[in-house]
Amino acid sequence: MKNISFKIDGRNCTAEQGQNLIEAAKQNGIFIPTLCHFKHLNPLGSCRVCTVKNNGRTIAGCTLNVDEGMDIEVNTPELLDARKAILEMMFVEGNHFCPSCEKSGDCQMQNLGYETGIRYTRFPHLFVDRIVDARPERIVVNQNRCIKCKRCIEEVRTTDGNRVFNFTNRGNKTLVSIDYEQEAKLSDTQAEHAMHICPTGSILVKGKSFGKPFGNREFDYSNKEKNISFNEIKKHKTTHKKKRIATTSLAGCFGCHMSMLDVDLGILDLIEVVEFNKSPITDIKNFTEHCDIGLIEGGCCNTHNIEVLREFRKNCDILVSVGECAIWGGLPAIRNTVPLEECLKEAYLNSMTSEENEIIIPNHEDIPKILNKVYSNHEVVKIDYHIPGCPPNANHIWNVVKHILFEEEYSIAYPEFKYD
């Protein structure tokens, strides 16, 4: 094959003529993120994450073969943002509760979320009720996590060459469905192969993923030694007034607060430069002074949460959503795909522990009303910063707070990103 030269973002590159752009870029040291692209499969062009421009025209990079003189754009601001947006679309279209997902840490989609720096999605989460299909012999398909990349459709076949998966329906109702008959013919190895080629946690093999999850969390790059430490805060000590912090937990589990306390001795340094006002940490119930920063754990699931959040907005200069629940609803938002009536009945009337013939759903003018769904905080008030994680690491939280308070440049490093 002939060697040709072409350009990526103005840089001269060389490759074999006709080579797939993703591979050719890699050889030239340029990473183009992909999800549906899979080594030996024909290009699928379904996820669109690898969107690039070829001589000014947008195209999925995985469907492009390089040729002499091509002028390719990969990392322009417009394309970087589009790529991030597509991933955000995937997050809001499905229901990705990473903390409860078997694939977390080994999920290619999650990894690209970190890679592209998604702290929160610009789009509203759609919360479509999607099924978890456990009827097949060996495999479970969790539709909440499927991004319809088509890998399984193209790649997984029985020994007779029959498809096991296929799209059904169309438009926004499109699903990846399973042929139960064919699925039953898969060998254990074939079934596990299906699980591994799925870039998300949609395909699981019964009895495999819980005992030994996918592996060693290959995308967890952080380890103890590499943890960014929390120090140098004392240099901000002044004789002026200390910075004031308020915190609260709305529809959260207090896990983020536990994490805040997890800075160990760092807390001693911290309180030399800041003081806590309204917060479960101090047990101060009402704001006594205006605060510089408010840290919010949890989203809004009832009217009281809304009131507290609005009070925080009024009393704090800067508001930060801390953790997944605050950012988009998190685990409590699992109920968002189910009508409220069903939730209440399940919780109070039909649960295992409710009395027989129970008819009372707690209600009183003093009890907050339950909202129709769990709202993210930025749907209710303006939120200035988002710290992802479930919970975010303690050092990470305080580093962010430190940098915000003392107006230092800071960008979250990949290893500090976590959705679980």
Next chain:
Amino acid sequence: MKRSRLLTRLWEFQNKFGFISDNAISEIAQKLRVSKIEIEGVISFYHFFHRQPTGKYIIYLNNSIISEHKGFELVKTAFEKETGCTFGKYCDNTLFSLFETSCIGLSDQEPAALINFHPFTNLNPEKVKSIVQKLKIGVSLETLQNNPTSKIQYIPPGNKTIFFRDYFLGNSIKKILKHSPEELLGTLFKTNLEGHGGAFFSTGLKWKYCKESNSTKKYIICNADEGEPGTFKDKSLLNNVPELVIEGMIIASYITGASKGIIYLRAEYTYLFKKIKNAIQKFKNKGYLGNEILGMKDFKFNIKIQLGAGAYVCGAETALIESLEGKRGEPRIRKYFPTEYGYFGNSTVVNNVETFAKAARIIELGTDFFSNIGTQKSKGTKLISISGDVAKPGIYEIEWGTTIKELLHLSQATAPYYLQISGPSGECINEMEFDRKICKEDLICGGSIMVFNRYRSILQIIENFMKFFNEESCGSCTPCRAGNQILYEKIKKIKKGICTSKDLEEIKEWGKIVSLTSRCGLGQTSTKTFSMAIDKFKDYFNLKVKTCTDNCSIEFDMEEAVYDYDSIIKTTQF
């Protein structure tokens, strides 16, 4: 059984039993030696195929915006009341089943419905009542159905009409005897013929590519899937002069060397099937189709008709090819032109109905005839389907370069305010633009103009369009499948009255991302109108949203958020 027969086979089951059963699927899967899920995937892609039993009469009521404006809701309620069925639900009623469907090409006679694919137009509750009652006592659909012919309201004066002038079978085919394929291509290039299906790609070039391909088999496909809401101009050609379209295909075959032709006819136009078939027969009888056409030894061409099964996206040429191959109608990745890799990998020409008809006329009438009609870049005339708030909806054959104003005058539009050019995937224009000319140099138009007066809600129009795209997207790429759904959420938000001007900016930004990254024309154009409308109808949208500067407060709809809870407590606890 060949895979390409799949759609036809599925139609056989659907028509015979009213649905496609598990057994039918097993049988087909076995014959094709594929897994059942593959067949299931195809069936569920097309909305005229059913997996559950339906009644003897399946009623498809058009839910396009024109239908909505002309009384869709009332007609829908009337159907439900008279039949006792619910739209979109499978029920025990053995007589009727009710479904909504996207535009059926009868926008000049809305509300309209298809009952077992027989057309019923200008519906109102009384008419619905009478139709249902008569069906119940066994009156036949043939006697009850309406004439789906669209009125040809206008042809250009002074012998300029191209499509609706006198037609004599074979007039253009006979011309090819005297010319080589190269010469004919030259004629097409001289008149600048471009596809009339919406993409306006050079027809001469497309045919030249196919001609030069060394593919052993070549195909000529006529795209009669006219699915763009508000468009019914292809229908008027197939209804009035199907022969002209066929002549165009024969010429294409002569030029390219293709020996097989397929007309992909949308199922909504099933009532034209016989007419087209008869037309094909006429050509066969005259020796214009079959072997040794016009006595030329190597000139062989046959045409068959394939019915679609309800999927707008199959109008996109590569999706259409997939559909013909017996697959889900998902557009292919943009790697090859169909002329390089088309139907089953063979070189394939796909052209619109009107393109073939026009090509035939160009060969028949010659380039000189066209040189003085139209504009520099758009030669000749164009068929436009006009619907909406006009006194004279129907087909207008206009000279390219005609202004919007003239058209509004001709069609007797009443208080026109918002115009949708080329359907939902086209663009909208406002009053300031009524002097624009319809032609390549100014405002290009694929064949439909929907006129809305100043009393119509623009948001309702956009909502209808977005719903259409959500349903008709093929679902295989993320930005189109998810992005259009997300933008639909914005419409809901505007309707709730909690949007700010920041939301409008977001709609435009997000729309841009969807169109930038989508795989095919559907996603690339689906958000265009919404964004454009925000810019072009500022006054309207400014009334719908709160203006906000940098630090605007977020609007939260507390009433809506507690509504469910309050009503649950109220109804179950006291």
